[in-house]
Amino acid sequence: MRRAAVWAALGAYAALASNGVAAGEEIIQLIDAPGRELTAASCVTCHSLDYIPMNAPLMSRGSWEKTVHKMIDKFGAPIRPEDIDQILAYLTANYAG
Amino acid sequence: MTFGSSLKMKIFVHDATGSHCERRGNCVLSMRVRTRSGNINMLTRRKWIAASTGTLMLGALGSARGADSSPSANAPDDVLIALPGKKPLIKRSFRPPNFETPLADLRSRFTANEAFFVRYHLAVIPEIDARTWRLRVGGPSTARPLVLSLDDLKRGFERISLAAINQCSGNRRSLFTPRVPGVQWGNGAMGHATWSGVRLRDVLRRCGVLTDALEVVLDGADGAVLPQTPDFQKSLPIERALDENTLIAFEMNGRPLPHFNGAPARLIVPGWTATYWVKHLTDIRVQPQPFDGFWMKGAYRIPTGAFPGARFTSQETPETTPITQILVNSLVTAPSPDARLAHNRPAQLCGWAWDGGTGISAVDISMDGGVNWRGAALDKDLGRFAWRGFRYALDTSRPGPLAIRVRATSRGGEQQPEKLTVNPGGYHDNKILSLALEVA
Numbered sequence: 095m096r097r098a099a100v101w102a103a104l105g106a107y108a109a110l111a112s113n114g115v116a117a118g119e120e121i122i123q124l125i126d127a128p129g130r131e132l133t134a135a136s137c138v139t140c141h142s143l144d145y146i147p148m149n150a151p152l153m154s155r156g157s158w159e160k161t162v163h164k165m166i167d168k169f170g171a172p173i174r175p176e177d178i179d180q181i182l183a184y185l186t187a188n189y190a191g
Numbered sequence: 192m193t194f195g196s197s198l199k200m201k202i203f204v205h206d207a208t209g210s211h212c213e214r215r216g217n218c219v220l221s222m223r224v225r226t227r228s229g230n231i232n233m234l235t236r237r238k239w240i241a242a243s244t245g246t247l248m249l250g251a252l253g254s255a256r257g258a259d260s261s262p263s264a265n266a267p268d269d270v271l272i273a274l275p276g277k278k279p280l281i282k283r284s285f286r287p288p289n290f291e292t293p294l295a296d297l298r299s300r301f302t303a304n305e306a307f308f309v310r311y312h313l314a315v316i317p318e319i320d321a322r323t324w325r326l327r328v329g330g331p332s333t334a335r336p337l338v339l340s341l342d343d344l345k346r347g348f349e350r351i352s353l354a355a356i357n358q359c360s361g362n363r364r365s366l367f368t369p370r371v372p373g374v375q376w377g378n379g380a381m382g383h384a385t386w387s388g389v390r391l392r393d394v395l396r397r398c399g400v401l402t403d404a405l406e407v408v409l410d411g412a413d414g415a416v417l418p419q420t421p422d423f424q425k426s427l428p429i430e431r432a433l434d435e436n437t438l439i440a441f442e443m444n445g446r447p448l449p450h451f452n453g454a455p456a457r458l459i460v461p462g463w464t465a466t467y468w469v470k471h472l473t474d475i476r477v478q479p480q481p482f483d484g485f486w487m488k489g490a491y492r493i494p495t496g497a498f499p500g501a502r503f504t505s506q507e508t509p510e511t512t513p514i515t516q517i518l519v520n521s522l523v524t525a526p527s528p529d530a531r532l533a534h535n536r537p538a539q540l541c542g543w544a545w546d547g548g549t550g551i552s553a554v555d556i557s558m559d560g561g562v563n564w565r566g567a568a569l570d571k572d573l574g575r576f577a578w579r580g581f582r583y584a585l586d587t588s589r590p591g592p593l594a595i596r597v598r599a600t601s602r603g604g605e606q607q608p609e610k611l612t613v614n615p616g617g618y619h620d621n622k623i624l625s626l627a628l629e630v631a
Binding site for chain 2 (some may be wrong): 117118119122139140141142144145148149151152153157161168169170171172
């Protein structure tokens with residue numbers, strides 16, 4: 095179910111970027127661990143998920159916290175306050191240096 | 192995921208035409224990759240290098256970690272992917288598209304349009320029909336607004352061509368110590384091209400620029416997925432906008448701008464970093480007050496006074512100021528970083544040097560850790576915004592390691608520094624180059 099939701103989200107945004115820009119983006123798969131679907135769905139609206147592994151080696155919980163809040167405060171990411179902890183836990187456990 | 196797992200690719204070696212570096216002795220050939228169907232597809236750098244013998248099987252690209260967790264400049268797992276109209280480039284991110292030019296494509300004097308790097312901040316990038324495209328020019332500090340078609344631009348103003356470096360502010364960010372978040376660019380978020388178009392100054396003058404003009408705000412057609420995300424808009428000081436070398440360009444290397452490099456028209460700000468070179472231009476606004484958009488006030492800023500270069504005083508605070516001019520810098524294009532040089536065979540060190548608009552006066556090479564320096568031969572000067580080729584014969588008479596340092600000096604007297612000036616954005620990496628090669 096949750097996986098289906100992620101693919102639905104990916105599909106929707108692939109349609110948004112239907113000018114071919116994101117062709118091939120589906121090869122990016124985040125590490126399968128608790129929080130993956132929520133994290134993917136929160137980020138993939140505005141950008142491909144490769145931004146996460148690209149920065150992983152230099153990230154910590156603190157820098158992910160800064161990044162997530164930048165996405166919400168500066169870029170208007172529609173992330174619910176109650177979801178932030180789970181997203182941070184997933185990113186810190188799987189994508190920190 | 193096993194995307195593309197059974198794809199076969201033909202690899203063939205060709206002459207890199209137009210290179211400044213002679214192809215003899217130890218010089219390195221570049222490679223071009225095509226699938227049988229003619230579509231250019233993806234392969235990792237390791238496979239690219241390993242593939243020089245003929246046909247390779249493209250294996251599974253693996254998980255996101257396998258494909259993307261090694262962001263350093265020459266990471267073996269760099270993935271090469273071709274966007275429509277482009278040849279395979281190093282994929283940094285799919286959406287927005289950020290694709291870097293491989294070193295092999297930086298060996299020619301002018302970077303090919305299809306190899307030129309791609310950099311976007313926001314994911315919605317419309318295909319624009321050049322016939323219906325319009326450029327709106329006006330704002331409170333002009334006497335009369337104008338709406339121009341591409342034909343109006345081409346027929347109504349003097350045509351100007353100039354050679355200039357286009358370099359992303361964050362080029363080489365992945366080489367920073369300590370590491371800095373952001374797109375993890377290696378050496379290839381830059382290129383060199385001849386840009387053709389009209390002077391921004393001539394267009395603005397037709398609108399009648401008023402004496403209170405302070406900044407010129409530039410907006411392109413690319414935009415964000417969400418309405419609340421700040422649109423990518425930049426501003427220039429009025430003096431820089433009225434500089435005779437600031438252009439609205441519609442051609443790159445004699446051909447219409449590629450879609451992913453800003454078709455049908457983009458701004459050219461020679462000597463300044465590419466953040467100001469707004470693509471897919473739609474609106475130009477002259478105004479009497481500082482522009483307060485996010486991409487000026489919240490991004491592309493450096494510590495005030497930390498670097499040389501033009502000041503942008505209307506955007507400056509005591510703490511930070513916008514990045515402006517490109518700093519003097521150099522790039523070695525051959526031998527490649529992992530080359531082993533044959534004992535007693537001629538070998539040339541080749542590359543490019545450039546700066547923010549004074550031109551290059553010298554490139555010096557040290558073989559002893561920076562104690563003694565000798566001048567490299569410089570290629571002809573293509574103009575003060577162009578990069579300049581350099582060549583230096585390497586001594587291969589003794590087997591063993593070669594520790595090489597490369598340092599460019601500008602006509603303005605700036606020189607590549609020993610050390611990086613650390614800054615939060617990861618900008619302006621122009622430290623002296625260090626290369627380790629092996630003679631065997």
